[in-house]
Amino acid sequence: MDETGIIFNRKVLPRWRDSKRLLSAEIASTTQGMPNQKHTDELMRHYYYLWQANPTIENALDVLCYAQTAKDNALAYGAAEQILKTKGVLPGVYDLAHAIRHRPKLLEDDIVANASQNIPLIISAQRQKIHEARQRLIDDPRNSLLWLELSRLHIGLGNNEHADAAMRKALAATPDNRLILRAASRLYIHLGCAEDAHECLLKSDALKVDPWLQAAEISVAAVSGKGSVTMKSAKAHVADLQSIPIHFSELSAAIGTEELNNGKVKLAKKFISKCLENPTDNSVAQALWARERLNTEVLLSLIERTPNTYEAQSGYMLYNGDYKAALAAYMLWHFDEFFSPTPSIQGSFIALTFLEDYETALHLVNLGLKANPNNPFLLNNGVVALAKLNRTAEARTKIKKLLSLRTENLTLEPTFIATEGLLLFCEGKFLEGRKKYSQAAQLAAAANTKDVEFRVKLHWLREEVLAKQITPEEMMKIVNSLDEAMTRGGHRLPFLTRKTWEHFKKKILDAYMPDTEETGRLQLF
């Protein structure tokens, strides 16, 4: 990953989201019998007629009892209304009537409401939830889902040790639960402990038979650099299946991904196509990620009808140049997996580069920093956003932190130095800024990172143009040289770098208005 947030080697790591947004298939593997829906509907109708003949509260409650599970509970609205209008009705009864009469809000509505809140409010709401969960756990220490949720809330605030402790409690309460094992492996990957993630999956007896755990094991093994213990048998099993049920979708995607990484494109294409027969949001995102290398397409209709496809939506919109829609999807993705830095990095990059919406970019950066306070890409994008908002003093503080991280990862050096250059340009220190950009470009060239070198140069050009520090001739010379580089090796550059260049170039040339009389320099943007 780089500051654009593009994942170069995506794996089918398990999602870890709010239990309200879980797919029911993800926690049940068996398919036994069909529910007796007809029986419930008949009983509701029976009690409805009784209530009509004698509309007492008790009879109304009988109607509501069956309305909960009936396919269409519109018949129960009258009974629910009667209970809602009764004064002093017991709280449980009121809740039941309310739930039947008023449909719950869409989850997306909740997310959008949260998205507009400011960071301190979101943090304080999360802290309150942590407090409530801890209170409930005093009376209910065996509630593994609550331990799991507590772990998720802690990781959302960057409390890694607390998250780890809560996850261990969840694992102890239900050691073979698929949901918890998958979430645990996701947590350990997030914490950078891929071996622990692999270990906790290997401990489970269910790994031998559970396709959801096998999918996680194959992906986690690849991240940890170890061989997968289930790959061989899982591959044979999936290859034998005539059609892929949803339970095998992520497994098929994980196998396809590893085949792709091993250079077996034909096999990879077969498994990735199979995973889309009954997909989860994760397998749709994986297929979208692999589409360029496999030369395949993922249809928008598939993305739209699969639940929770925020990541796939953002990728699809980005690929098709609908940056506003992509940004909205990144926001939803962030609230879906609020501990993950990726949606914040990618979203802020899109807001900074294509939409020049620096406030939203900063908001996304700050959302991401809650759980990942030392993430260099988030800090980097934060410095850019602050500098562009002319909040250079704050940007300076942030860049100090960013530069203090340079010892940990030298490959990021050119990016950091270029960002320092951008900040200097925004502070009006053009000469120093230019030096930094030049240094960054040289470092990137020395490291033979063509992509980084290209991006350093195009951002440098943009800053020169914005600061009106370049003549049209100089500008055209650089544009031509970058164009030439793109023609020569553009196909090897990441998609987002190509898009960025297209966007910048168009912007520069469209806005070209020479004002030679006064300054002999350009007036752009």
Add this chain to the structure above:
Amino acid sequence: MKSTDIGLLIRGEGDTLVKLQRAANEQTFEREILDFCQGNSMDKVVHALDYGDMPVVHNGINDSVFFIIFPLARGDARSVINPGKGYDFLWTLSAMHSLSVAVQQLHTKSVAHNDIKPSNLLVFEKGEQKLSDLGRATSESIVSPFEAYPHPGDMRYAPPERIYRVQNSSRFKTRVSFDERRVSDLYLLGSMGLFFTTGLHTTWAVDLLLRSEFLSINWQGTFEEVLPQWRDAFSKVMMKTEDTLMRGTSGRSASVRQEFLGAIRQLCEPDPNLRGHPANQVGLYDRLSTERYVSLFSRLKSSYAIYVTNT
């Protein structure tokens, strides 16, 4: 009085012989179990005053009716606690004490009630509460017509392990042991406590908070797979009940309510392997005994009565 009209039974749909045999078995079983309870002096279980059969003339046709006569009650629990009335906590404690005594009496003599619900708790003139309707009971010593049923009682009130097993895996396991039935009775007992304070029994209340995919009618997986979801929803139910029950209370009233809620949590524990009093889970104690609850509710009832008198 509980009666079965043979003439009406014959005129109904289905195989007459099968219907007659079933009705006779059920009636015989209920009489036997009532005699058994009476013989064992179960004073918190409603006994039969008389039973038998008598000829009746119905539309000019000679007919016959089986009957069991019970003492006349003022009403059942729903006449005291009903959704529109709110709750009476002292009455609740007294009812829970009576019920736990009744369950203890039945279980000691190897009888499981299987159908403890508000309509089966009768209230008599002097306010005495007794458990009635042993028609769905099962026993170690008397063969019950409902022996093969995973849950012979009203399924709306059934514990989760029974609902999900009936829906999804009953074909693999039909024989339910006596201890498993006792575990169900504990749940039904706890569920009555919740009904007395919220107007909803546990299974309804949990269903209200479960996502529709996890409701027993829609669930395609096993009970073990849905258990964490059920536990989480139950925990929310108890949190909500606690909010309501503890609001504006302090001192003795608050401590009594806390202990009451603790008992409901233990009795309605979603995992049948952990259900019951925690002190009974270790050592040589009978894990499913309600003896501790008999003492607990008796103590809470007295303590709360003193509090009510003083305030």
